[in-house]
Amino acid sequence: MTMTPHTLPAPADAGRAPGEAREIDEAIAFNGVGMTYSTNGGRPRQVLDGVDLRLARGEFTALVGRSGSGKTTLLNMVAGLVDPTSGSVTVMGRRPRDARPHLGFMLARDALLPWRSALRNVEYGLELRGVPKAERRSVALHWLDAVHLRHAERLWPWQLSQGMRQRVALARTWALDPDILVMDEPFAALDMNTRQSVQQRFVDLWQSEEHRTVLFVTHDLGEAIALADRVVVIGGGRVVEDLKVDIERPRDLPLITLNRRYEEIYQHLRGRIG
Numbered sequence: 070m071t072m073t074p075h076t077l078p079a080p081a082d083a084g085r086a087p088g089e090a091r092e093i094d095e096a097i098a099f100n101g102v103g104m105t106y107s108t109n110g111g112r113p114r115q116v117l118d119g120v121d122l123r124l125a126r127g128e129f130t131a132l133v134g135r136s137g138s139g140k141t142t143l144l145n146m147v148a149g150l151v152d153p154t155s156g157s158v159t160v161m162g163r164r165p166r167d168a169r170p171h172l173g174f175m176l177a178r179d180a181l182l183p184w185r186s187a188l189r190n191v192e193y194g195l196e197l198r199g200v201p202k203a204e205r206r207s208v209a210l211h212w213l214d215a216v217h218l219r220h221a222e223r224l225w226p227w228q229l230s231q232g233m234r235q236r237v238a239l240a241r242t243w244a245l246d247p248d249i250l251v252m253d254e255p256f257a258a259l260d261m262n263t264r265q266s267v268q269q270r271f272v273d274l275w276q277s278e279e280h281r282t283v284l285f286v287t288h289d290l291g292e293a294i295a296l297a298d299r300v301v302v303i304g305g306g307r308v309v310e311d312l313k314v315d316i317e318r319p320r321d322l323p324l325i326t327l328n329r330r331y332e333e334i335y336q337h338l339r340g341r342i343g
């Protein structure tokens with residue numbers, strides 16, 4: 070069964086046309102995806118059982134669900150690191166392994182290379198791609214600037230706060246110009262204030278250009294609603310909820326919790342996560 074995102078009944082004063090202009094091409098498709106892990110000696114463990122999910126290009130989707138519900142497993146499939154035991158995953162219409170050049174990854178504690186400065190960490194992926202030095206330097210400086218870290222270009226990772234390190238990781242991911250951003254709790258390790266400013270920087274960047282497709286896993290339901298176009302709840306191995314976040318952009322993150330729509334969506338989804 071394929072679920073299309075639904076919308077909670079709109080409040081009478083919503084007055085907004087549904088669906089913003091965006092490309093309808095498919096960026097990621099999970100087709101009846103099942104996953105059973107076999108463990109050493111133990112009984113096989115079924116984690117996913119028929120996940121159907123289609124992400125349009127340019128769409129920002131947040132995946133939420135209890136710990137162990139299989140969110141990271143789904144991301145690993147998109148990365149081509151694991152294959153589903155049933156069903157299939159396609160990325161930009163291809164096998165995930167063949168689509169890797171389109172992907173940018175970011176994790177909760179993104180490892181920066183300790184022997185490289187902030188700037189040279191941002192350059193790293195470009196270096197692997199063989200981008201000439203002058204060009205990669207200017208691209209890296211541009212993205213360091215975009216995350217407000219131009220002043221820190223020469224600092225080593227151990228001289229940066231966790232929030233600064235995650236911003237360097239964000240710049241490094243963006244510098245590769247990926248069509249699809251795959252993020253596994255990228256801001257989870259940050260304290261609340263830092264998290265809010267890094268989140269804001271992130272949505273501002275995302276909104277400032279033609280939208281990249283984002284698949285974003287988070288434990289924080291509030292973060293999911295604040296950032297995403299669509300929140301998908303994974304539970305019992307399946308998609309149990311797929312909800313469009315009809316809160317207009319640009320969003321002012323510190324204030325979004327005051328929005329009545331935010332509260333309605335929050336309460337609804339909280340009930341679905343259980």
Ligand SMILES: Nc1ncnc2c1ncn2[C@@H]1O[C@H](COP(=O)(O)OP(=O)(O)OP(=O)(O)O)[C@@H](O)[C@H]1O
Nearest residue numbers: 106107108116134135136137138139140141142143
């Ligand atoms: N390589 C593996 N071998 C065996 N079991 C695994 C493997 N990877 C994940 N699992 C199991 O699959 C289940 C789902 O794991 P997964 O990491 O996808 O969950 P998650 O939703 O990301 O959880 P969390 O929110 O805690 O990060 C867990 O029970 C986990 O122990």
Ligand SMILES: [Mg+2]
Nearest residue numbers: 140141142253
């Ligand atoms: Mg996980």
